[in-house]
Amino acid sequence: AAEEGFDVEDVEGAIEAAGHGPLPVLAVVGRPNVGKSTLVNRIIGRREAVVEDRPGVTRDRVTYEAEWAGRRFKVVDTGGWEQDVLGIDASVAAQAEYAIEAADAVVFVVDAKVGATDTDEAVVRLLRKAGKPVVLCANKVDGPSGEADAAYLWSLGLGEPHPVSALHGRGTGDMLDAVLEVLPTAPVQSFGTAVGGPRRVALIGRPNVGKSSLLNKVAGEERVVVNELAGTTRDPVDEMIELGGRTWKFVDTAGIRKRVHLQQGADYYASLRTAAAVEKAEVAVVLIDASENISVQDQRIITMAVEAGRAMVIAYNKWDTLDEERRYYLDREIETELGQVAWAPRVNVSARTGRHMEKLVPAIETALAGWETRVPTGRLNAFLGELVSAHPHPVRGGKQPRILFGTQAGTKPPRFVLFASGFIEAGYRRFVERRLREEFGFEGTPIHISVRVRE
Numbered sequence: 001a002a003e004e005g006f007d008v009e010d011v012e013g014a015i016e017a018a019g020h021g022p023l024p025v026l027a028v029v030g031r032p033n034v035g036k037s038t039l040v041n042r043i044i045g046r047r048e049a050v051v052e053d054r055p056g057v058t059r060d061r062v063t064y065e066a067e068w069a070g071r072r073f074k075v076v077d078t079g080g081w082e083q084d085v086l087g088i089d090a091s092v093a094a095q096a097e098y099a100i101e102a103a104d105a106v107v108f109v110v111d112a113k114v115g116a117t118d119t120d121e122a123v124v125r126l127l128r129k130a131g132k133p134v135v136l137c138a139n140k141v142d143g144p145s146g147e148a149d150a151a152y153l154w155s156l157g158l159g160e161p162h163p164v165s166a167l168h169g170r171g172t173g174d175m176l177d178a179v180l181e182v183l184p185t186a187p188v189q190s191f192g193t194a195v196g197g198p199r200r201v202a203l204i205g206r207p208n209v210g211k212s213s214l215l216n217k218v219a220g221e222e223r224v225v226v227n228e229l230a231g232t233t234r235d236p237v238d239e240m241i242e243l244g245g246r247t248w249k250f251v252d253t254a255g256i257r258k259r260v261h262l263q264q265g266a267d268y269y270a271s272l273r274t275a276a277a278v279e280k281a282e283v284a285v286v287l288i289d290a291s292e293n294i295s296v297q298d299q300r301i302i303t304m305a306v307e308a309g310r311a312m313v314i315a316y317n318k319w320d321t322l323d324e325e326r327r328y329y330l331d332r333e334i335e336t337e338l339g340q341v342a343w344a345p346r347v348n349v350s351a352r353t354g355r356h357m358e359k360l361v362p363a364i365e366t367a368l369a370g371w372e373t374r375v376p377t378g379r380l381n382a383f384l385g386e387l388v389s390a391h392p393h394p395v396r397g398g399k400q401p402r403i404l405f406g407t408q409a410g411t412k413p414p415r416f417v418l419f420a421s422g423f424i425e426a427g428y429r430r431f432v433e434r435r436l437r438e439e440f441g442f443e444g445t446p447i448h449i450s451v452r453v454r455e
């Protein structure tokens with residue numbers, strides 16, 4: 001490394017930064033208008049979390065990466081869901097429930113100017129039941145005179161209320177320090193699953209693609225009631241299913257069961273559920289209704305799994321309904337619409353007839369193997385050396401940026417750091433990724449490549 005012009009500390013630092021494992025998840029919950037989105041913006045230090053909450057605008061982005069005091073974590077914003085037909089208590093509760101389930105710690109936001117309401121008390125009961133660490137944020141304390149309002153919130157029994165002004169930033173640093181004290185450094189749903197222990201699968205996809213039907217089929221019995229009505233079952237959230245000789249944990253199946261019919265915020269609710277399931281899983285099986293055109297919503301769900309860095313399998317369901325013409329067009333559509341995830345194993349199934357159910361497990365296993373692949377540094381550099389001499393980066397401004405060496409900093413998903421003599425263009429990065437995939441497989445997994453440029 002030294003002779004290539006990088007000092008050892010730079011290299012080690014870059015590898016450590018790129019190689020982080022899955023990040024712990026912090027959920028921000030509370031009633032509408034207490035300032036959750038404003039607070040999330042503060043925490044992530046950007047403006048993008050709050051989008052205009054115009055009716056009909058889909059809020060599908062619910063998780064963000066954040067960093068405080070050198071520690072990185074994910075934040076789940078539940079601010080996008082307005083009160084709906086279920087009434088305020090039920091909607092806040094349902095939303096908080098999903099967020100809490102996916103979280104390793106929770107910030108519970110209360111409007112200190114209003115004080116604790118019945119709805120707040122209901123959320124407190126949920127928080128108690130979940131047993132996750134909670135930091136109580138007494139928001140809208142814009143100045144010293146508001147501190148007394150914050151003190152009243154001791155009555156919630158959640159410990160010290162942290163007076164905060166999400167709007168102006170007052171107190172948010174102290175509150176985040178308190179968060180870091182209770183937030184584990186890695187997700188509690190640890191990826192260090194015991195050897196031979198159940199792997200965690202999330203079955204995701206837009207409404208009506210056949211998730212509960214598929215779950216029924218693979219579980220081999222009518223464990224899940226298709227088209228069940230609003231919130232009648234509240235069984236265990238995860239389901240252990242024997243498949244292909246081993247036990248799999250299908251996470252968050254209660255969310256698949258539960259058919260809450262919402263008007264406002266239905267898309268957001270579905271997104272939150274999907275995000276929660278993906279966070280808890282190692283591999284996502286994305287179900288797509290092959291009888292219909294691939295939709296923007298399908299794409300968003302895929303993006304969510306990719307951005308979360310999970311292994312992925314794409315299952316095209318309702319294959320029993322396809323005629324030859326539809327099959328032809330579907331293939332074209334997959335090529336044009338889903339080209340960016342061409343690495344995901346594909347299975348064409350029918351939850352109704354059971355077609356190709358036996359192909360699901362091998363596909364999941366392939367994806368998990370890709371997700372866990374580690375390329376030895378020697379092999380990687382032999383490959384990079386050949387690649388760079390056979391296909392050099394284009395000359396820019398009289399100079400030729402070169403990839404000097406690289407290393408795999410982490411797995412689940414595979415993360416690489418490449419060290420270069422100059423700026424490496426996006427096109428060339430994509431080319432390197434393609435060649436890495438050709439050489440080493442990585443079927444069913446996103447891969448992360450970061451590039452460090454010599455100063």
Ligand code: GDP
Pocket residue numbers: 030031032033034035036037038039078079080139140141142164165166167168
């Ligand atoms: P959410 O529905 O919980 O996500 O709440 P928002 O973040 O959308 O905030 C609701 C309203 O409260 C907005 O008008 C914010 O500007 C306002 N707000 C949020 N935080 C504060 C704060 O710390 N002080 C004051 N005065 N207003 C705030």
Ligand code: GDP
Pocket residue numbers: 205206207208209210211212213214226227256317318319320321349350351352353
């Ligand atoms: P979910 O909302 O994703 O859980 O979807 P459901 O499992 O409730 O399925 C929605 C509808 O699609 C139901 O009427 C199912 O009977 C139907 N369905 C599910 N899978 C298949 C399939 O493989 N073939 C056909 N023809 N219909 C299916």
